[in-house]
Amino acid sequence: MKIAFFNTKSYDRQSFNAANKAHQHEIVFFDSHLSNETISLAAGFPAVCIFINDYLDATMLEALTQGGTKLLALRSAGFNHVDLTAAAKLGMKIVRVPAYSPYAVAEHAIALILSLNRKVHRAYNRVREGNFSIEGLLGFDLHSATVGVIGTGKIGAIFAQIMKGFGSKLIGYDSYQNPTCLDLGMEYVSMPEILSQSDIISLHCPLTPETYHLINDDAIAQMKTGLMLINTSRGGLIDTQAAIAGLKSGSIGYLGIDVYEQEADLFFEDLSNQVIHDDTFQRLLTFPNVIVTGHQAFFTSQALSNIADTTLANITEFENNGSCKNEVKIENAIAHK
Numbered sequence: 001m002k003i004a005f006f007n008t009k010s011y012d013r014q015s016f017n018a019a020n021k022a023h024q025h026e027i028v029f030f031d032s033h034l035s036n037e038t039i040s041l042a043a044g045f046p047a048v049c050i051f052i053n054d055y056l057d058a059t060m061l062e063a064l065t066q067g068g069t070k071l072l073a074l075r076s077a078g079f080n081h082v083d084l085t086a087a088a089k090l091g092m093k094i095v096r097v098p099a100y101s102p103y104a105v106a107e108h109a110i111a112l113i114l115s116l117n118r119k120v121h122r123a124y125n126r127v128r129e130g131n132f133s134i135e136g137l138l139g140f141d142l143h144s145a146t147v148g149v150i151g152t153g154k155i156g157a158i159f160a161q162i163m164k165g166f167g168s169k170l171i172g173y174d175s176y177q178n179p180t181c182l183d184l185g186m187e188y189v190s191m192p193e194i195l196s197q198s199d200i201i202s203l204h205c206p207l208t209p210e211t212y213h214l215i216n217d218d219a220i221a222q223m224k225t226g227l228m229l230i231n232t233s234r235g236g237l238i239d240t241q242a243a244i245a246g247l248k249s250g251s252i253g254y255l256g257i258d259v260y261e262q263e264a265d266l267f268f269e270d271l272s273n274q275v276i277h278d279d280t281f282q283r284l285l286t287f288p289n290v291i292v293t294g295h296q297a298f299f300t301s302q303a304l305s306n307i308a309d310t311t312l313a314n315i316t317e318f319e320n321n322g323s324c325k326n327e328v329k330i331e332n333a334i335a336h337k
């Protein structure tokens, strides 16, 4: 099938070219995002492939349909960037990659915890400058620390498994009790309990209208003073202004985020020669106890190869059968309302 790939980087082209040897689709890679300005490039392509920061509203979906596009292949698990209701009305099929490497994201959450706790980001700079003082680098044992996991699905369960290895005490919050987590000895508790008991909280639930700003002023007020908050899920789970207030007051002792609510204007691009206009983001970077990474938790070679294999298999399945097991249906959108 002829596929237009938008928003591609060198690593995408490499993994998709390798995976396409088994499929032989006709792929055209574009560097640009899929936007109102670039949508004409998609004309004549029955399939279009996009990433998480390509936002498709009803008008753009209609333009794609008019250009002959019948299939939208998301090279992501999340689908909150596409208007599913509009797509269903237009008869546009959408497929996604439900899971590609839960290990990648869970392991990155651990990287943030270890770096923040043992101040690796600060020690790295000190040693390079010949400063071997360890004043201010005091950490705490993860052994026996209480670790709260909000969202105990695929990634949350692997995160819990790793933390169990450190000897941490596991508590969880989710409407569904995952048997893997129960086997690890996780105790499921209420939201107020997870906030007040945890030394570390790691967010692994999806962004939905229900979870938008789950961590707000009210939640931060209930947290154990000096807690470590980790978010590798979606930026909108945290009210950034509330987090900044929490950091200033000391309620939040450490913040590690791989996602940020206004990340679409920043992440995945080299802006090192430009002035960053987002003052909220810049304020976050001034705290010594904050680490921000630019949505790289998924970024392992295994995950890239799984994303490419599943995306192309989805397209092949759709081409052969007119349907696909990884189709995103309108019920998914309603379930998330």
Ligand code: NAD
Pocket (backbone or CB within 6 Å): 077, 078, 099, 102, 105, 150, 151, 152, 153, 154, 155, 156, 173, 174, 175, 176, 204, 205, 206, 207, 210, 211, 232, 233, 234, 258, 259, 295, 296, 297, 298, 299
């Ligand atoms: P999953 O569907 O396996 O698990 C999500 C869990 O969250 C489920 O158990 C669900 O019951 C629970 N949940 C839903 N609403 C909740 C709520 N209000 N409170 C508590 N729990 C709730 O998903 P997953 O594969 O583990 O992925 C989790 C999230 O990780 C994704 O939604 C995505 O946002 C994020 N993610 C981030 C990256 C990255 O690179 N940073 C990559 C992949 C996924």
